[in-house]
Amino acid sequence: MSSAEVPNDIILFHYPFSPFAKRIVWYLKLRNIPYAECIQPLTLPRPDLAELGINYRRIPLLSIGRDIYYDTRLILARLEKSFPATPSYPALSAPQNKGLEALLEKFTVDAGIFSKAAQSLPPDLPVMKDEKFLKDREDFTGTSWTQADRVKGYPEALAHIKHAFDILEALLADGRQWIGGTEKVSLADIHAVWPFNWIADMLPKQAFPKDQHPNTWAWLNRFKKTAKEAEKSGKKTVSLDGQAAIKHIMAASYHDQQTRVDAQDPVKLEEGDLVSLWPTDSGFRHKDQGRLVKLTKDEVVLAIQTRTVSHLHDLARETRLTTDEWMATLLFLTRVGQISSDVRQEFILLSDVLGLSLLVDSIDHPKPGNSTEGTVLGPFHTHEAEHSHNGGSISQDADGEPLLVVCTVKDVDGNPISGAKVDVWETDSKGFYDVQHADSTGPDGRAVLTSDSTGNFWFKAILPVPYPIPHDGPVGGLLKKLNRHPYRPSHMHFMFDKSGYDPLITALYLKNDPYESTDAVFGVKQSLIVEVGKVDDQDQAKKYGVKTGTSLITYDFVLVTDEAVRMLRRSKAEEAMNSQGRKIRFIDDLPVPDVD
Ligand SMILES: N[C@@H](CCC(=O)N[C@@H](CS)C(=O)NCC(=O)O)C(=O)O
Ligand SMILES: [Fe+2]
Structure with a gap:
């Protein structure tokens, strides 16, 4: 299902300051794929996401129909699959560069460039004076964001980033315009550019002087200009408020119909198992629960349900509820x-x-x-x-x-x-x-x-x-x-x-x-x-x-006292679950089944 207000059934949940979100924005703009967006607050809470039953705290998220995709790597892979090249949606990926694309993505997402850049955010940036933001990001990274601790980390972070700039400079040394040696901008550029663009916008220019990385700076500017042009010439993005986005998603149908659980997967889970899921690098304190719907080497799909709904379903299953009984x-x-x-x-x-x-x-x-x-x-x-x-x-x-x-x-x-x-x-x-x-x-x-x-x-x-x-x-x-x-x-x-x-x-x-x-x-x-x-x-x-x-x-x-009751509530929950032979963990003070 797709409507005029939500082109292609796509809603991107993000905020403009997020370099990860830019990956997706650029991709969609450069491929001319129209979509809607729902802007999220820079810090928690994010009530729109909570209302959808989402605990995952990272930005961006992208919904296609009723499916919600977490993580930019998965989002890009999904968009590549769902929007094959056509004259209206020109290809961005170059077949001969698949390997390079994969390497660049690995390099920018997993080699810690983003976290090192985040560690060297200049103290005079307005957000860096905002206590709420600093506390929020401590929860996100699990590390201290106090000025004193950050200053200690600067030299190492800058050295790390400089090394990454050197690698890019070497890749561009032969004078190529685009990183994959293509004639036009390609997916490889998107995989490479986002943390460096963020750094270039954010860090004092003298930290990475142009004369040391001339090709990199020229390429960064070239990319920016190209992305801007694509943005100008394409359709304007529809902006939705949270309620409109939620309404659309809840009324939409599932986009991915190819669900299966890989029996060979070493985790040995079965379809319908109750599973907890969370990222291991950052945002790991925010865990989702749901029934396993799909498991492949690249994707885990959970059906997120509130406990009330899953228990209601179990009630119907267990009592073999008849249509007449339910109608009564x-x-x-x-x-x-x-x-x-x-x-x-x-x-x-x-x-x-x-x-x-x-x-x-x-x-x-x-x-x-x-x-x-x-x-x-x-x-x-x-x-x-x-x-x-x-x-x-x-x-x-x-x-x-x-x-x-x-x-x-x-x-x-x-x-x-x-x-x-x-x-x-x-x-x-x-x-x-x-x-x-x-x-x-x-x-x-x-x-x-x-x-x-x-x-x-x-x-x-x-x-x-x-x-x-x-x-x-x-x-x-x-x-x-x-x-x-x-x-x-x-x-x-x-x-x-x-x-x-x-x-x-x-x-x-x-x-x-x-x-x-x-x-x-x-x-x-x-x-x-x-x-x-x-x-x-x-x-x-x-x-x-x-x-x-x-x-x-x-x-x-x-x-x-409140506190005594809180403790007792917890110990009783543990007792109750253990007596049923169930292992539990506490998330925001709520006992949830533990799966491992
Ligand atoms: N691997 C994730 C990382 C996403 C990520 O770390 N995003 C940052 C914003 S750029 C974030 O979520 N920050 C904390 C927040 O906004 O809650 C992805 O590729 O989507
Ligand atoms: Fe009474």
Whole structure:
């Protein structure tokens, strides 16, 4: 598929400062092959690429249809194959020079000229004063880019580059116009020219004086002029923004239909294997994962899928899903969407009754044994609650049984945490949250409090009652089919927020509730069950401004630091994967299967 906006279905992802990208730009321009481009930022992040599921960080990349090619060597080989010479796309490669082309490519890509040139970038270049750029390139090369370390490397880098200039000068010594001895510019020139052109533009001229390399300088200028002319006379390149590029790629078809996995390849991989792939020279910290589609001596092709997609496919494979079953699922999900609104969130309910909300919470917010466990958020938290002071009442429901709640917030060592933001919410005495009343006039049964200097907070509320989750919609229908009731045991929700600590979303459940062990959303945990007491002495009643005999809940909440949770999340991931006999590695804190 090709459209007017994306000529030849080609999109080049690059930025103008990249000498590697120039190889491709020159090639396309000199061969008169029209294409589109999508300009990328000079440093990470590159959200367009991330949205395409690409981790590879090097520039340029080139898409043809739905296939995305990494690395200029592969891109050029692919373009040579896909665009054989025609009168409109004149040949650039000279058959008699194939060997020289290969040698020159090896020389400029693999002999380290680019990295030595990058090492000798002059300190007065604007990017070299940009901390963000320097940090970004440290990630790219895995080496230090501090001024001090760079200065140390200059002499060796310059000597290396000078040696490379000498080799070019020798190749051009017989006075030839083009490096392959051709009449016109050829692919051999493109393979040779790009790092030297970059160096010539960038480094002070006295580093490589013209009189020492006269033929090289003349050839560089000749190339530049020829490339410029080709650019002027050819079609203007179409520029796409990221979204347009993504849209085009996702709607395109695969360009390369000749996929096969070479069984003789020493890596012994099979089609469909989950594979990680990364460059070994630079940008090696950014690894892609995908299913192996093609493996030949020159090419590895992966089908990049997000894990959700590959697991969804596995679900279908494993359960031998029928067309009817899948259609019923889609119609069910459609109904879940249709009934949802600003005040009704059927998807959260669905996630809750499937036990998924609780599972996700326990994976993402694991809690060490001595801290308060989390539980489901549920669909009824809002951001409308008013700020309340300690001792205030959060409920205006006169039918509710008065309740005093007195709590502390501490860290795992028992130190009080002051200034923690505490969100509290509960239903009215009929089991409905404020947002469920069509005639609701504002927040009720909810408040935002702040723990005081001793880590205490307290408020007046009403005794929670059991309530059914909304069950007049598709989720209710599902529960019925499963012979499950829709009730949640009596509870009150709490959410804690304090910088440096892992956010805690939890709830307290009343002991001896009839639904204690059959909660429709699996939220109850032993450690969160509380016994309701009574305010029994006068002093206490006075202190909190309640009558003696008022119901009382007390609880000591314990928060854990972000860092402790991060460590625990990691060790639990390792444990979970190892117990399934799977080897994993961590990439950006996410466990991914390790293949070697
Ligand atoms: N071997 C790769 C090298 C590409 C490369 O190193 N490109 C540089 C820009 S010239 C790069 O990616 N720099 C880091 C970045 O832009 O993220 C190729 O031929 O495409
Ligand atoms: Fe609730």
